[in-house]
Amino acid sequence: MKWTLSQLRKFNDEAVEFDGELNIHDLTDRRDVVSVESAYVKGEVLVQRDQFHVQLSIDSIINMLDSRTSEEIQVPVSVESMEIFDETVDDEDDLAENVHPVIHTLDLEPVIRELIIVNLPNAYTKSEELTASGKDWTVIDEDDHLHESAEKVDPRLGKLKALLDSDEKKED
Structure with a gap:
């Protein structure tokens, strides 16, 4: 999911649709995230002069450790986002939340990785009942x-x- 800006300028004021599976390895350094099973991304890029508006829809399955049992489980993560890539902005400090500077190529992978990481749950379990106990205590x-x-x-x-x-x- 990477294009040169000259490729995208051919579609001025038109939407370029894309969809595909993205292979993501080493998503984060969190200990409870084991791996990324799959990451399916679809969306469109709307080219407008110096800005590229990208509508993203991400569906992924993340292998995580269960918060209660520490067993490996699959956690579905779905994200919808509108990201803007702007050629005229050089300083990232002046940017709004969903605006990214772009120079020669429009690469969506870092943005997709960040969106998945931000939307990961802090704690996730499939267990419904509390069966916790320890030395000299029980729930x-x-x-x-x-x-x-x-x-x-x-x-x-x-x-x-x-x-x-x-x-x-x-x-x-």
């Missing part, structure tokens, strides 16, 4: 906790409970 429902705490009496307060029970018997 329990709130109802179970309330039931357990109502039955248990702190041993340090056992004498006070006995005193309270004896006061109740005296009142009867």
Whole structure:
């Protein structure tokens, strides 16, 4: 997904459609991202003088580690974006969010990579229930906790409970 600007200028005020699969290796250095299964990109480039408006639709499947179980799972990522490549802008600090400087070639791969990375979930799991436990602790429902705490009496307060029970018997 790379064109020279002279190739694109032949289509002045026309849309150039494209679609295809992009091979992306080493997407990010995040430990939970294992690999990119596939990245299908389609869209169009509208050529207008010194600007190139690119409408992108990205559908990819990312192999990630499950946040709870650490098993490898497939996470679908879909992104829709409008990116503008401008020849007249030299300084990236003066650019708006979706405007990119371009000199001789229009290369979409870095933008596609960035869009996929930004849209990756921070934590993802396919598991619906909490089955976590560890040394000396487990995850329990709130109802179970309330039931357990109502039955248990702190041993340090056992004498006070006995005193309270004896006061109740005296009142009867």
